[in-house]
Amino acid sequence: xxLAKSCHDIDWIHYVMNKRCTSVSSFGDLFHFxxxxxxxxxxxxxxxxxxxxxxxxSALRIYFRFLKxxxxxxxxxxxxxxxxxxxxxxxxxxxxxxxxxxYECDNDVVDxxxxxxxxxxxxxxxxxxxxxxQARGRETRLFGTKGEIRGDGKxxxxxxxxxxxxxxxxxxxxxxxxxAGHGGxxxxxxxxxxxxxxxxxxDLILSGPEETLESHLITFSxxxxxxxxxxxxx
Numbered sequence: 001x002x003l004a005k006s007c008h009d010i011d012w013i014h015y016v017m018n019k020r021c022t023s024v025s026s027f028g029d030l031f032h033f034x035x036x037x038x039x040x041x042x043x044x045x046x047x048x049x050x051x052x053x054x055x056x057x058s059a060l061r062i063y064f065r066f067l068k069x070x071x072x073x074x075x076x077x078x079x080x081x082x083x084x085x086x087x088x089x090x091x092x093x094x095x096x097x098x099x100x101x102x103y104e105c106d107n108d109v110v111d112x113x114x115x116x117x118x119x120x121x122x123x124x125x126x127x128x129x130x131x132x133x134q135a136r137g138r139e140t141r142l143f144g145t146k147g148e149i150r151g152d153g154k155x156x157x158x159x160x161x162x163x164x165x166x167x168x169x170x171x172x173x174x175x176x177x178x179x180a181g182h183g184g185x186x187x188x189x190x191x192x193x194x195x196x197x198x199x200x201x202x203d204l205i206l207s208g209p210e211e212t213l214e215s216h217l218i219t220f221s222x223x224x225x226x227x228x229x230x231x232x233x234x
Contacts, residue, residue: 002026009138
């Protein structure tokens, strides 16, 4: 799970710490989204399920709620090919993989996981991935000796311990819709890459294969820690 869905987070933590990760520990499991948690009377699909109205994970509830809010991009757009409408969403839920009962799928990855990391110099970081939250994106908190930083992909709040004051920075810039994925990060990455090539500016490329391999090593070690219930040294 960490490598498939949270590699961006591990990359970013490693970049912010700017130190080598020396050890990791991790815990997590497929706790709830499994057959043993299936509600009595649940069907194999949300469109033919007697308990669907009372299920918080109903695909009908989730995707039509987004549509009513005016959301036609992610995550609604992954359901359908072409125009996003009530009918196209309904047909996708009725026939496609996203309409299957979450308790009846063949998923074998964790539905929640925590990761603790220790870095050279004594710095530490914690990461939580969970399917049980209201948040649709990422929330970040950085704890320093002189202040604290909070961010959610739309705004960053910087708090100063000395002055007891906060500064809020709007980070909600969006690129063109075709590259708006990952909170606009796709557009900004491509913008930096194209500019670096066009203007011969290697300083705009902030990471390479070494950093990518380091993040892979961290996630592989985290999975070993989770499975074997031990701290893993890198």
